Amino acid sequence: MGSPVVHFEMGAVDDQRLARFYGELFGWSVQTVPGANYTVVDTKGGAGINGGIGRSQTGEPWSTFYVEVDDLQAVLDRAASLGGRTEMPIVEVPGMVTFAMCSDPDGLLVGLVRSEPPREGAPQGPSAGDGAPVDWFEVLGADAERTRVFYTELFGWKVNEADFPGYGLVDTGAGSGIQGGLGAGGDARWATIYASVADVERALARAEELGGTRVYGPNAVDDHMQTGAFRDPAGSVFGVYHHGEH
Numbered sequence: 001m002g003s004p005v006v007h008f009e010m011g012a013v014d015d016q017r018l019a020r021f022y023g024e025l026f027g028w029s030v031q032t033v034p035g036a037n038y039t040v041v042d043t044k045g046g047a048g049i050n051g052g053i054g055r056s057q058t059g060e061p062w063s064t065f066y067v068e069v070d071d072l073q074a075v076l077d078r079a080a081s082l083g084g085r086t087e088m089p090i091v092e093v094p095g096m097v098t099f100a101m102c103s104d105p106d107g108l109l110v111g112l113v114r115s116e117p118p119r120e121g122a123p124q125g126p127s128a129g130d131g132a133p134v135d136w137f138e139v140l141g142a143d144a145e146r147t148r149v150f151y152t153e154l155f156g157w158k159v160n161e162a163d164f165p166g167y168g169l170v171d172t173g174a175g176s177g178i179q180g181g182l183g184a185g186g187d188a189r190w191a192t193i194y195a196s197v198a199d200v201e202r203a204l205a206r207a208e209e210l211g212g213t214r215v216y217g218p219n220a221v222d223d224h225m226q227t228g229a230f231r232d233p234a235g236s237v238f239g240v241y242h243h244g245e246h
Helices: 015-026 072-081 144-155 200-209
Strands: 005-012 029-033 038-042 051-055 062-069 085-093 097-103 109-114 134-141 158-160 167-171 179-184 190-196 213-222 225-231 237-243
Touching (some): 015 029, 015 038, 072 085, 072 109, 072 144, 134 144, 144 158, 144 167, 200 213, 200 225
Parallel strands (some): 005 051, 062 109, 134 179, 190 237
Antiparallel strands (some): 005 062, 029 038, 038 051, 062 190, 225 237
16 A cells, blocks of 8 residues: 655745735635744645645745655655655654655655544544645656656555656555656656646736746646646745546
8 A cells, every 4th residue: 555645835934924825825724833833724625635834944945745654764764765865854743743854866855744543633634615625746857757766666656657648647545645646847846736726827816916926827738627836935836726527
C-alpha cells in the first residue's frame, strides 16, 4: 500500500498576510494558533484535505503537501539515497503531530507526517461549505523519469503515463488522501497543490487583485477541464482547476 497525501502547507515571512490572501481568495476558514506563528486552514470544501499556513524562519516561502508515513527517519534516509535530502529533521509537537521535511533531486520541498491514530474530537477532514477544496497535488521537475522514480520508490505510488506523455497520473494506492500528477515542467518546477474552483479565469483574476501574479492559464486540458496557476504574495506557486461535465 502506498503513502497518502493528507495535508497541505504554505509559508512566508508575513504569514498573516498569506492567511488573509487565501481566506479571501478561496473562502477558507483560517484560525491563528496563539503563540505558534501558525494558522490552521479548514477549506470548508467538504472534500479533499485541510492544511496550514506558517511563518518562514529562513525568509524563503514555500507551498507543498505532506505525505503520511509510518517511519519518518526511514523515509528521510531513503529520500537521501534517491538523491534528495533532509530539509527539516523530525520535530515532535507533543500531543499534536510529528513531522519532517525533505527535498527531491530538484530541491522541491515535500513534507512528511507520522501516521497516528485519530485523536478523539479532532476534525477528520474539511467541513462542508462553499470553500474551494484542495484535492490534487502536482510535482513538476527537470526530468520526468527522475521525478517518477524518486516518488514511486519513496512512497510506493503507481504512475499511469498512458494518457499524457511526459506527465503521469498518480494513484497513491492508499485509499485515503488525494491523488495527483508527476511530470517535467521545463522552466516551471514545483511541488504544490491545486484547488477545485468554479471558474479558473475568475480565480486567477481574483488572485491578481489580492496581490498574487498569474503563472499560466486558463489552459484547456481537454474539452471539459481547465487548469491555471498563480504565485501568491510570498512568491509560492498554487494551482487551480475546473473539471466540468463530460
